[in-house]
Amino acid sequence: MTPDFCIGIIGGTGQLGSAIAHGLLRNRFIAPERLWISSRSNNVTAFASEEPTTGSAESGAAIQFTTCNQDLIDHCDVVIIAVPPPLLAALDINVESHNGVLISVIAGVTIAQLQHYTGAKRVIRAMSNPAAGKGLAYSPWCASSEVTAEDRRATLALFNAVGQTDEVTSEDQIDQFTALIGPVPGFVAYYADCMVDYAVNAGIDPLIAERAIRQLFHASGVVLATAEASPAEQVKAMIDYAGTTAAGLNAMQASPLADAIAEGLEAAYKKAQVISSTDQSGQ
Known part of the structure; x- marks a missing residue:
């Protein structure tokens, strides 16, 4: 209505x-x-x-x-x-x-x-x-x-x-969400681009690599959004399964990746706090 x-x-x-x-x-x-x-x-x-x-x-x-x-x-x-x-x-x-x-x-x-x-x-x-x-x-x-x-x-x-x-x-939470909501498409695109590069460097045709990664991210987003399990629970279940996903996740958790993500979000949050006084045209 x-x-x-x-x-x-x-x-x-x-x-x-x-x-x-x-x-x-x-x-x-x-x-x-x-x-x-x-x-x-x-x-x-x-x-x-x-x-x-x-x-x-x-x-x-x-x-x-x-x-x-x-x-x-x-x-x-x-x-x-x-x-x-x-x-x-x-x-x-x-x-x-x-x-x-x-x-x-x-x-x-x-x-x-x-x-x-x-x-x-x-x-x-x-x-x-x-x-x-x-x-x-x-x-x-x-x-x-x-x-x-x-x-x-x-x-x-x-x-x-x-x-x-x-x-x-609070308004501070809106600033925090500005750092989460606005940049997320760019962050996801960057991660996807890294995966495309990896596939291409492994000899996969660039068009096939891009089509595959787009579909994989789409499917993953739908599963993540609709699953009853939290993201943390999903990660734990995949690690417990001890397959190829677990191998990759273990390597990522041992790397500085989590810190790099936090640094990117913090930089976006700080920008959100001052963006109204700068000449910007988007998030």
């Missing part, structure tokens, strides 16, 4: 904003005519495949596109801000009279900063990633003290429509 309120996404044609929009539409969480998209470029081509969401005289249902952020705010009950951190101060919006909740998925920007730049009091600070477009995102969030129970229900429903979600207890 679609909600009877309107959702607006400022920065809705960017990578993350458009992914959230696509996820909400494809999972039928929001009707197209109740979705507003605001962007400086007004580039609507990202939604060309979303029939009938790009709208036509025949469909009678169209996303509302605008280049005026304030126009979006004035028409929407839930406003999502999905712009690069340095653009927050330039949004030129006033949410003080807005009777809905403001949800930010801007990396590194605090609730206090969001309240200062927008005038909003009811603020949700969240983190998500482009997997939202496929309904696969994990989107943790925390709330300002003014956020209502109804705001919380709407936020849970919205993020559950594009994946999974939890409310966490």
Whole structure:
């Protein structure tokens, strides 16, 4: 059942904003005519495949596109801000009279900063990633003290429509999750690339190696996500089996790999704490 309120996404044609929009539409969480998209470029081509969401005289249902952020705010009950951190101060919006909740998925920007730049009091600070477009995102969030129970229900429903979600207890945990959620696709791609290189160096055709590794990572992700056993329990079971997997895992556990992963995550976490003051365009 679609909600009877309107959702607006400022920065809705960017990578993350458009992914959230696509996820909400494809999972039928929001009707197209109740979705507003605001962007400086007004580039609507990202939604060309979303029939009938790009709208036509025949469909009678169209996303509302605008280049005026304030126009979006004035028409929407839930406003999502999905712009690069340095653009927050330039949004030129006033949410003080807005009777809905403001949800930010801007990396590194605090609730206090969001309240200062927008005038909003009811603020949700969240983190998500482009997997939202496929309904696969994990989107943790925390709330300002003014956020209502109804705001919380709407936020849970919205993020559950594009994946999974939890409310966490502090903004520092959002920074920690920024280091986990944003970089993970890159970390996984790096590990996969290392495996492809290993296979190619062993004489396997590069195209076959890449196809194999892509499928193996896809299958492993599905198994990991759906198994009742925790990751630690799965590792222990494989080591106890004492086969080829155990040999590889034993060698990895004896190497500095775990420390290297922790160092990478810590570097990402530290970046998350300062990213709002730097000229970055993504996680």
